[in-house]
Amino acid sequence: MIFKETKLKGCFIIEPKVFSDNRGYFMESYNKEIFDSGIGEPVNFVQDNQSFSSRGVIRGLHYQIGNHAQAKLVRVLSGRVLDVAVDLRKGSPSFGEYVAVELSGQNKKQLYIPRGFAHGFAVLSETAEFFYKCDNYYNKESEGGILYNDSTLNINWELPLSEHLISEKDSVLPKFKDANL
Template identity: 55%
Template structure:
């Protein structure tokens, strides 16, 4: 696999090595050995999958310690714009984001470390989205930010009148109004 660094340290794009022939293709979608060597050592404990239609926007979500999560995300069918926002107070990239298009054709994966809010918008008629987490979901630890926070300036690549949100995702605070954020000086992987 090839690891592509982004503008925010620790947030990386992963391109698997694809083997094509007349039958189709093959690739390793995950190798713990390679991931630990090339990205960082994490132990994934949960795999999730969602199906959504065009215009669905999920995010911007995170989990607070002690249930903070790293995620390794990918698209099985369709296309999304996937976004990671640095929400670590004191970080040199605090409030900045990385956005990457993940598609069934490019097979890219996106690693979002602990300390980031995560979300995606569906760009295709339908998407099947999979992700690995290195901590179990804990509802009491949920956190989220407003998807349309003007200070974040995220172009979700969908007209605002076409965006479909859950009821919960309609009511999250802006970054500057968030009651709880990560601290850059804390080691989130202890």
């Protein structure tokens, strides 16, 4: 696996080694020893989540606060998404900045998002199957979010506005300046 740290300290793009032939492909998507060594610290994943979405769906920006904060290792099994991580770590030189990475079933890239970040994604293909590992259990009382189209963050979701499909819950999230961080 190749680990590339993004401009946001602790947030990594991970490219697995893929072995292909006329039968298909094989790849190791996760190996704890290699992963921990690649990001420079141990992470204990305890929960896996998976979603299926149609083109235009934007999920996020979500995070967990306090003792229930979560680190995530995300990837796309089929389709294409624009995956976004926003640094919410007060005192971080990149506080309020984001990275956006295209993840797809074809490129097989993964994104590691440490605790202290908001996360979201937009589906760029007809459909997408999204999979992620979390290092902490979901806790509804610790749930937080930021409005996906907040002008302070100015995220380019790479979809025309007319195609944005947002849940009712995500459409009323607070702006970055008002978020409970």
